[in-house]
Amino acid sequence: xxxxxKYSNLLNAxxxxxxxxxxxxxxxxTNRITYSLKCLCECRNISTPTLHKxxxxxxxxxxxxxxxxxxxxxxxxxxxxxxxFNK
Numbered sequence: 001x002x003x004x005x006k007y008s009n010l011l012n013a014x015x016x017x018x019x020x021x022x023x024x025x026x027x028x029x030t031n032r033i034t035y036s037l038k039c040l041c042e043c044r045n046i047s048t049p050t051l052h053k054x055x056x057x058x059x060x061x062x063x064x065x066x067x068x069x070x071x072x073x074x075x076x077x078x079x080x081x082x083x084x085f086n087k
Contacts, residue, residue, distance in 0.1 A: 007035065007051075016060025017042040024048065 007023040014020075022038035035051040039062075047062035 010037070015039075015054050016057075017065060018047060018049070018054065018059070018061060020054075023051075 010020050010023060012019060012021075018037075018039035018041055020037045021040050024036045024038060026034050026036055028034060036048045037051055037054055039047045039049065039054070041047055041062040041064060043062065043064040045062040045064065047059075049059040053059040
């Protein structure tokens with residue numbers, strides 16, 4: 001069975017913010033085969049997580065989700081500090 005046949009059902013599948021656009025077969029140093037997935041994120045960036053990381057949920061975006069969460073946490077902390085100093 002060819003790679004394209006085996007994983008063709010994954011094309012256009014969505015995991016979190018990522019949509020799979022291509023399946024890439026790579027060979028590691030011990031000739032072990034791993035599969036990376038070329039994905040398009042909702043923010044229009046390209047990401048290439050491994051099949052395992054994408055399917056187990058450890059990768060859900062290109063990194064934009066983490067940045068958004070950090071930005072929200074920063075502004076919440078900033079607002080809290082401003083309110084405590086203005087008392």
